[in-house]
Amino acid sequence: MPHGPAEVGVGPWPGEWPTGEQYDEQLLAEGDRRNVVDRYRYWRLEAIVADLDTRRHGFHVAIENWQHDFNIGTIVRSANAFLAAEVHIVGNRRWNRRGAMVTDRYQHVRHHPTVADLASYLTSCHDGAGVALWGVDNLPGSLHLETTEVPERVCFLFGQEGPGLSEAAREACDATFSIAQFGSTRSINASAAGAIAMHAWIRRHADLGDGSAWRG
Known part of the structure; x- marks a missing residue:
């Protein structure tokens, strides 16, 4: 063909x-x-x-699930590609798996009824050392992801396409970060933002010495 x-x-x-x-x-x-x-x-x-x-790498990915957003599956697929430690679904337990292309079978996927439950779980990880909770959304006052040192243990939290992070999520996050944009649109797709944030972790912490990471 x-x-x-x-x-x-x-x-x-x-x-x-x-x-x-x-x-x-x-x-x-x-x-x-x-x-x-x-x-x-x-x-x-x-x-x-x-x-x-x-x-598995030291970063986690979390997605709020209030509207059964198709982007959830695509974020899970990127989490598999970058080998996230865990994926967290916050809100509705059932989520749209179509975009995941069955990659969720290879991930540890946890459900949390609320963002507070997610934050509590992350605090208990690594024998109490915890995992930082970073929201990714272009909110007023958000820090710049491109110029920030990404920690090794971090959970990137994404909101629904359109409304972004919920108010509860914003309050629970240790900080929120925006991604630099230069065009006319106000925001980028949630799944694209997810891939960018995960790749920021990869560039800082992943072992890039193994040529098998680049696949033709």
């Missing part, structure tokens, strides 16, 4: 099957069409999650 291969992934394993508890016999027999990197081809879901758990 002119735009790429007709199928993603790989077919049945050719030849003698490999041994190891990480392998899924059904995938070996039928092929692995999942959107995973080559490292995890033919691996069981649980084995992939366990391996990811050995390498």
Whole structure:
């Protein structure tokens, strides 16, 4: 096909099957069409999650869920790409998973009824050392994300598309940060803001010496 291969992934394993508890016999027999990197081809879901758990980064991502925003799923997908420690859904337990493209299966996703519950959980993390709660929204008085030293242990909190962070979220955050913009629009898409904030953490704290992080 002119735009790429007709199928993603790989077919049945050719030849003698490999041994190891990480392998899924059904995938070996039928092929692995999942959107995973080559490292995890033919691996069981649980084995992939366990391996990811050995390498997860120190940042968390939280999203307020009052309107079943489609952007929630896209933020979760970015959280998987940048290997967030955990993803937190605040508000309604049910959320629109369509944009996640099943990447939520590889993440630890927690639900919190209120922002106060989220803040309490983050305070208790790391044996009480806690995780800073940073709101990301272009509010009056917000600090500049681009010129701020991003801490290693931080949770980026995003509001709903349109209204942004709720009043309760603003009060619970240790600080709020805006992203520099130069065009005519007042704000950028919530999922785009999420990816930018996570990448700010990556540039500061991730191990970029491994060439496998850049995938062609």
